[in-house]
Amino acid sequence: MAKAHRKLSLLEILKRVVFITIGAILMGVGLELFLVNNSVIDGGITGIAIMVSHLTNLPLGLFILIFNLPFLFIGFKQIGKTFALSTLYGIIVMSVTTQLLHHVHPFTEEKLLAVLFGGILLGAGVGLAIRYGGSLDGTEIVAILVSKKMGMPVGQIIMLVNVFIFSAAGFVFGWDSAMYSMVTYYLATKVIDIVVEGIEESKSVTIISPSYEEISESIMTRLGRSTTYIQARGGYSREETQMVYCVVSRLEVAKLKSIVQEIDPRAFIAIEHVSDVAGGNFAKKDIH
Known part of the structure; x- marks a missing residue:
């Protein structure tokens, strides 16, 4: 007989909600106050949402939520209810944050500073969400499911998806912006590792x-x-x-x-x- 999953205590649930909220807000701030207005994108579903928002002039938060919903549904069925609900909550908070900050003037219009600080905020936000049992992008869910079917490493799948996204960004924002976006993504992944695994390696x-x-x-x-x-x-x-x-x-x-x-x-x-x-x-x- 399969062993029942341990239920989270009230304190554990509260801790998860608090830190996923902080992570989602950090990512929203990084996107709206540093990256988006400087034509720099993130990888994954968020990167696609940024490009579509730019082409349609519709709110970024709307596309972040809509594009992630199908993958959250799949994640709910295939990966687990707790993970899917934690991720849904984080994405809703991030979407609301981007909407609230949409008309706020960016902190800097210097692209290099935007890449550095935006990448750090993105990495810290996503890292907190992952550390406390969620995610802020449906790409991870897709990668996990494809990995199970095809036997490819999750990291390799995410990399292939992002090669396509950053290539598309070159046509939408220009190749300079696409290259800045790659640097942002690389920096964010390093910060994610620090947040998830800790500084004391x-x-x-x-x-x-x-x-x-x-x-x-x-x-x-x-x-x-x-x-x-x-x-x-x-x-x-x-x-x-x-x-x-x-x-x-x-x-x-x-x-x-x-x-x-x-x-x-x-x-x-x-x-x-x-x-x-x-x-x-x-x-x-x-x-x-």
């Missing part, structure tokens, strides 16, 4: 060495990080050994490599990005 490290016990002890005493032994067997030598596994912050990677190489200069070290760390005893211990 973590790395997982796997170390293979005959001196695994000494290395493990040094990491714990000198870095204050816990380590784990993983049973392994050499593919060539067929000898049983132990791998040392640990998670450190980005700033500690250099020191960890130095510790390992002091003990065994020939040690194998594999370092990978960790998008999130929760539970266990990741918190750093005091070193006396």
Whole structure:
């Protein structure tokens, strides 16, 4: 029998509503007060809405809502009610924000400043929405569903969609604006990563060495990080050994490599990005 989904508590729902609201307002501000009036667009459904709004002189918020509704309906059926409703709420707030700010004079008419600050606001807004269980654009829903059907990575699908959108922007706004839009989108994706994953980026490290016990002890005493032994067997030598596994912050990677190489200069070290760390005893211990 399938396990029932845990219901969100009132506090969790309130927290989700507050942060998705903030995220949607930030995105609306970024669009209307920085990007749209400078002929710079976002990617995804929002980018299409900006171009259609420009060509028809009708409100941007109207098209953002209308163009996203079909994908929200699909998301409701295929991905989940909570995600779809959170996304619908965020898109409504963003649409209303763009409408309220439509006649407000933009903060700057300098395109480079508009790209920088608009991209940061877009990334922060979308990042907050994603972090708290929603989205502000139906492109992610399309990408998730196409990925399930075709086996393509979600990121690759979004990239292909945006290549088409930014190419169309070149014909609508001119190629300078299209290139500025690409820079905005790139900046926004980097800010999204920071907001969703946190500034304190973590790395997982796997170390293979005959001196695994000494290395493990040094990491714990000198870095204050816990380590784990993983049973392994050499593919060539067929000898049983132990791998040392640990998670450190980005700033500690250099020191960890130095510790390992002091003990065994020939040690194998594999370092990978960790998008999130929760539970266990990741918190750093005091070193006396």
